Amino acid sequence: MAEPILRTQSLGISFGGLKAAQDVNITIEKNQIYGLIGPNGAGKTTIFNLLTGVYKPTTGTFFLDGEEICGLSQEKINHKGIARTFQNIRLFNNMSVIRNVMVGLHGQSEYKCSIWDSFFRLPRHFKSEREMRERAKELLRIFDLEEERNGLACNLPYGKQRKLEIARALATGPKLLLLDEPAAGMNPHETEDLQKTIRFIRDEFDMTILLIEHDMKFVADLCDKITVLNFGTVLAEGDTKETLRHPEVVRAYIGG
Amino acid sequence: MELILSTVINGLSLGGIYAMIALGYTMVYGIAKMLNFAHGDIIMVGGYVIYVFMAFHNPLLAILMAVVFCVILGVVIEKVAYKPLRGASPLAVLITAIGISYLLQSLAQIIFGSANKMVTVYDFGSVTFLGATVQVSALVTLGVTVIVMAALTLFVKYTRIGRAMIAVSEDKGAAQLMGINVDGIITVTFAIGSALAALAGLFYLLKAPSISSTLGAMPGIKAFTAAVIGGIGSIPGAMLGGLLLGIVECISYKITVIAPYTDAIEFSILIIILLVRPTGFLGKKRREKV
Numbered sequence: 001m002a003e004p005i006l007r008t009q010s011l012g013i014s015f016g017g018l019k020a021a022q023d024v025n026i027t028i029e030k031n032q033i034y035g036l037i038g039p040n041g042a043g044k045t046t047i048f049n050l051l052t053g054v055y056k057p058t059t060g061t062f063f064l065d066g067e068e069i070c071g072l073s074q075e076k077i078n079h080k081g082i083a084r085t086f087q088n089i090r091l092f093n094n095m096s097v098i099r100n101v102m103v104g105l106h107g108q109s110e111y112k113c114s115i116w117d118s119f120f121r122l123p124r125h126f127k128s129e130r131e132m133r134e135r136a137k138e139l140l141r142i143f144d145l146e147e148e149r150n151g152l153a154c155n156l157p158y159g160k161q162r163k164l165e166i167a168r169a170l171a172t173g174p175k176l177l178l179l180d181e182p183a184a185g186m187n188p189h190e191t192e193d194l195q196k197t198i199r200f201i202r203d204e205f206d207m208t209i210l211l212i213e214h215d216m217k218f219v220a221d222l223c224d225k226i227t228v229l230n231f232g233t234v235l236a237e238g239d240t241k242e243t244l245r246h247p248e249v250v251r252a253y254i255g256g
Numbered sequence: 257m258e259l260i261l262s263t264v265i266n267g268l269s270l271g272g273i274y275a276m277i278a279l280g281y282t283m284v285y286g287i288a289k290m291l292n293f294a295h296g297d298i299i300m301v302g303g304y305v306i307y308v309f310m311a312f313h314n315p316l317l318a319i320l321m322a323v324v325f326c327v328i329l330g331v332v333i334e335k336v337a338y339k340p341l342r343g344a345s346p347l348a349v350l351i352t353a354i355g356i357s358y359l360l361q362s363l364a365q366i367i368f369g370s371a372n373k374m375v376t377v378y379d380f381g382s383v384t385f386l387g388a389t390v391q392v393s394a395l396v397t398l399g400v401t402v403i404v405m406a407a408l409t410l411f412v413k414y415t416r417i418g419r420a421m422i423a424v425s426e427d428k429g430a431a432q433l434m435g436i437n438v439d440g441i442i443t444v445t446f447a448i449g450s451a452l453a454a455l456a457g458l459f460y461l462l463k464a465p466s467i468s469s470t471l472g473a474m475p476g477i478k479a480f481t482a483a484v485i486g487g488i489g490s491i492p493g494a495m496l497g498g499l500l501l502g503i504v505e506c507i508s509y510k511i512t513v514i515a516p517y518t519d520a521i522e523f524s525i526l527i528i529i530l531l532v533r534p535t536g537f538l539g540k541k542r543r544e545k546v
Contacts, residue, residue: 052433054433074433075433075435075436075437075438078433078434083433083435086430090427090430092423092426092427093426094422094426095419095423095426099422102416102419103419103431103434104435108435128416129415168434172434172435
């Protein structure tokens with residue numbers, strides 16, 4: 001069997017005495033849309049922060065495409081192929097839409113030109129700038145943002161800001177895309193639209209997606225597999241529909 | 257009329273120097289979120305490097321060496337003194353910066369003594385223009401500043417690294433997660449700031465060919481004032497603030513009654529701006545969202 005895209009091995013982190021995540025094992029195969037769910041404070045975003053290098057785990061490690069990348073710095077992990085969006089949108093608000101995406105392209109070697117190329121305005125500088133602009137436009141077209149590309153990111157309506165964040169993350173050329181509550185604050189119509197977009201990203205970019213979401217219908221419709229977290233530990237995992245019916249899961253959500 | 261013309265040209269030229277230094281303050285503040293109070297002393301170091309290399313009677317070599325030396329110095333200071341404090345309280349970083357400032361001044365005093373050194377980089381002479389006599393060096397200063405500022409604006413706007421700089425200044429965390437090497441960007445910022453400071457050192461020597469270990473102190477504070485007036489963190493703001501301050505200073509020097517109070521007038525402008533518009537002319541307005 002092929003190497004899974006992501007494999008975490010007893011991943012855990014404590015803040016002082018608080019075990020925010022403990023012994024978390026998740027395996028995500030290529031092209032899966034994988035859900036990470038759980039009640040508030042279950043440690044979902046903590047897992048995202050561990051996977052993107054914001055936190056260093058106190059126990060365990062994780063592998064991307066078979067390569068151990070745990071402990072690398074945030075930008076290195078991004079270069080290796082994990083990109084994310086944020087629960088509360090963190091766009092570069094005072095930059096134009098297209099430049100937000102171009103920042104995402106920053107770390108990709110094919111667009112690199114040295115500071116000297118830029119300083120002396122060598123042809124390489126213009127070539128790489130032009131290519132980045134074209135690539136950014138393509139990405140914006142996919143997300144239906146091409147029209148707004150020269151406006152400031154902060155002036156976009158909420159749903160479009162979420163889309164732009166995904167476009168920016170995709171621009172970094174990831175193997176695994178982490179979406180932190182992509183449907184938060186969206187109306188049912190926008191949510192449906194988002195589902196389509198996520199499936200499209202998987203097919204078009206040959207992408208693997210791990211997402212956190214509270215909207216159970218959204219998760220049930222979209223995810224191939226899920227992991228349920230509660231108090232930082234894995235409560236249940238497996239096929240989405242079965243896992244959602246798991247008595248432990250029902251109890252954790254409804255209480256009692 | 258002649259007086260006005262020469263005052264304006266001198267003012268713009270002095271303002272250009274302030275703007276160059278202010279750019280260093282404002283860029284470092286925007287990107288590393290720290291006030292680098294040792295920035296002014298880089299000017300002084302640049303001046304001394306020019307003094308040393310003028311022994312070879314080659315102004316271009318001296319200028320080049322000053323820029324190179326200041327860039328290296330700025331980057332080393334950042335790596336040694338500021339980088340370990342990343343994430344520490346802003347006060348700790350501020351105190352460190354002041355410490356570095358004194359360190360540089362004292363080192364200069366130990367090496368070169370406390371007496372002023374005289375160094376003439378190049379004598380451009382003066383020209384008479386529409387009846388006004390202006391130092392050519394003032395025109396050169398003005399011209400170079402305009403070019404440097406235009407280049408810097410283009411660099412920040414239209415290059416990959418410039419874009420990354422803006423991204424880091426907007427949201428360091430998000431920028432890092434989008435694959436930007438934040439430490440690298442901070443290094444580039446310090447390098448650019450120090451190069452500009454070295455040029456400012458050169459322009460000071462063109463204006464008055466005497467150098468001491470405290471050469472950078474007053475211009476440093478004036479430029480910081482300019483950066484705050486323009487809106488700290490804003491590149492066009494630093495330019496605007498610098499030019500404004502330079503013109504005010506030159507006009508004030510020409511009016512006998514208020515000439516002795518020139519510094520007081522400049523800092524009063526700062527206080528007024530802080531009262532009326534705390535973010536400066538072009539600073540970002542922060543509206544708290546409820």
